[in-house]
């Protein structure tokens with residue numbers, strides 16, 4: 001088969017540990033044999049972030065925003081322990097926070113379903129998709145340790161020159177303080193993305209925070225969602241027989257576990273991170289979820305919803321067999337190439353990307369699975385399959401699908 005041409009590159013952000021190993025396998029074994037792959041690559045491995053004092057992360061974020069389509073491998077987020085162990089120059093910011101702040105927008109985390117993978121939560125018969133705001137909150141925060149006896153205030157320096165000092169708290173003992181932020185425009189774009197996605201995908205929408213406790217911060221999100229709903233989307237929801245509801249996040253969590261699904265659950269940045277993983281596992285595995293970021297200036301970033309899998313990486317380094325479910329990482333590649341194909345009007349690339357996603361499901365459906373799916377897998381016979389064998393089997397299914405698609 002002649003390789004599929006790409007008109008424009010995708011921006012590729014490489015990463016760390018086991019995710020980086022699988023990333024390379026996908027690129028070399030599942031993409032390059034079939035696609036004349038064009039990428040603009042940024043090395044976001046922890047050591048290169050350190051070497052460039054994190055400049056590479058900012059460059060990569062802007063490259064995605066300019067080019068339009070990016071794919072990101074999972075990366076280690078540095079903490080104090082990592083900094084000390086690897087002798088890094090700083091405790092760098094989360095690279096995801098940096099890239100997402102540049103792109104802004106909404107992360108859609110959607111379970112990848114197979115008819116043979118039964119959700120752990122038995123009531124879930126239709127999808128539950130998590131929409132996560134990709135800007136701000138604790139990802140754009142400032143915190144510091146406060147010693148006993150200190151008083152903390154927040155000073156606002158207004159544009160007209162006047163200053164406001166807002167007394168916050170006296171510390172009767174040693175402690176810690178954090179300030180976080182968000183922007184109305186970003187919240188409004190997030191709300192707008194959520195309403196449009198729910199309408200396009202025919203899902204009921206729930207937005208959840210805790211405005212009863214966070215009476216200004218979370219309440220701001222609630223108000224912006226409500227204003228936009230009433231001014232722009234209420235009639236569309238009615239016409240499509242869909243609902244929008246604000247719910248306190250604890251009540252929403254409890255309701256969603258008992259619901260049949262068919263929901264878009266919109267959450268702030270941190271809650272969306274946590275609850276996205278919960279929903280992924282409830283449907284099958286943290287690896288059975290796609291993650292798409294709809295950003296500013298029509299830019300899109302695709303990634304896995306899970307991290308770098310350090311435990312599995314240790315197995316890999318010590319020569320033990322590994323059992324990585326590659327679904328989320330493959331979906332990142334496939335969704336990015338599909339988007340590139342749609343933007344560039346290259347339908348063959350779209351066909352290839354869709355075949356790649358189907359090939360993953362074909363492999364699971366025929367009984368080749370990784371241990372994360374074992375408990376929920378419903379076929380009587382199945383084979384626990386190593387990482388390399390999963391990739392090889394997916395490749396066989398991909399070839400079958402491509403032959404069919406391109407000989408027709």
Ligand SMILES: NC(=O)C1=CN([C@@H]2O[C@H](COP(=O)(O)OP(=O)(O)OC[C@H]3O[C@@H](n4cnc5c(N)ncnc54)[C@H](OP(=O)(O)O)[C@@H]3O)[C@@H](O)[C@H]2O)C=CC1
Nearest residue numbers: 073074075076077286287306307308309310311324325372
């Ligand atoms: N987008 C990104 O760049 C992200 C980066 N991170 C970073 O990744 C690093 C590791 O984070 P950690 O909390 O361990 O989270 P991980 O998602 O990397 O791994 C947690 C556990 O989930 C299971 N798991 C995750 N993915 C798979 C898969 N594809 N196949 C099979 N099992 C899987 C494994 O469980 P088991 O051990 O039981 O097999 C694994 O140990 C940290 O540095 C963190 O900051 C984390 C999240 C996102």
Ligand SMILES: O=C(O)CCC(=O)C(=O)O
Nearest residue numbers: 077094095096097273305
């Ligand atoms: O940015 C990070 O450190 C983690 C990101 C993450 O967990 C996610 O995107 O799901």
Ligand SMILES: [Mn+2]
Nearest residue numbers: 273274277305
């Ligand atoms: Mn996460």
